[in-house]
Amino acid sequence: MKFIPILTAILLSFGCFGQEALIKNINTFEQANDFATENPELEALVWSIIPEIDPSNESGFFNGKKTGDVFNDGTLVYKVISSKKITAHRVSYIYLDGNKLSMEAINKSRKTILEKYKSGTPFSDLAKEYTMDSNQTGDLNWFTDGMMVPEFEKAVKKHKLNDIFTIDIPENKWYYVTLKTFNDKQFEELILLSLKKQQ
Structure with missing residues (x-):
């Protein structure tokens, strides 16, 4: 028309x-x-x-x-x-900056974070202590396809509620410890x- x-x-x-x-x-x-x-x-x-x-x-x-x-x-x-x-996804994350930390330091931090989480430390407390960006709560809020880099989205889609996992985006030197905080939702x-x- x-x-x-x-x-x-x-x-x-x-x-x-x-x-x-x-x-x-x-x-x-x-x-x-x-x-x-x-x-x-x-x-x-x-x-x-x-x-x-x-x-x-x-x-x-x-x-x-x-x-x-x-x-x-x-x-x-x-x-x-x-x-x-x-479909939207929701996670919390802790960002570790590969421009400032060696892989050895990143892996050591990840191990400590996972151990503390499994011992009962709330993920939000760990985010406040360890994340290397301004998101001190770690909550990413809801996001849909195309809002995040493909590697991040692909990793999130593979996991279910309460899974804790790592995501590596080495070409950008971005490293994450990620917690799936909600089921995927329409x-x-x-x-x-x-x-x-x-x-």
């Missing part, structure tokens, strides 16, 4: 009705992309969100929305173009078209 800028201007002259009318019949990703490309003055975007795990404060606004819904938040007008189930991902609401 192609939209002509003159038609856009005519429909917008009718106020907010025009904006909702403009996107009402957009039903595919391709149509949404075409609309965004052909109407730059509307600041139209095609994007996705997983409301249940998105860290932004606004994500709750999208809970319960379904394909075909048109709505606004006072600033933007949205249409849910489609939705799909997507969430709803929404594909949205948004545009600036006419004032």
Whole structure:
């Protein structure tokens, strides 16, 4: 479906009705992309969100929305173009930096961490003590395919809840002790078209 800028201007002259009318019949990703490309003055975007795990404060606004819904938040007008189930994973980790530690030191730290964990020390306490990045809790939060480097994701997918394991990414000198803290879970991902609401 192609939209002509003159038609856009005519429909917008009718106020907010025009904006909702403009996107009402957009039903595919391709149509949404075409609309965004052909109407730059509307600041139209095609994007996705997983409301249940998105860290932004606004994500709750999208809970319960379904394909075909048109709505606004006072600033933007949205249409849910489609939705799909997507698998997410959650782990906690301790990062050991191979740029600062030798492999001998990394392996020694890993052994100590595993022994302390098996003796009852909470993983969050171990993360605070040993991790070499700014995530002092170790919790990575939910992530989906493509959000982490492939080697990390592949290792996480092989394990089940409460497994503790190591991950090596030697080309980057990244080394981890990882704890799978949740079972993999399905969430709803929404594909949205948004545009600036006419004032």
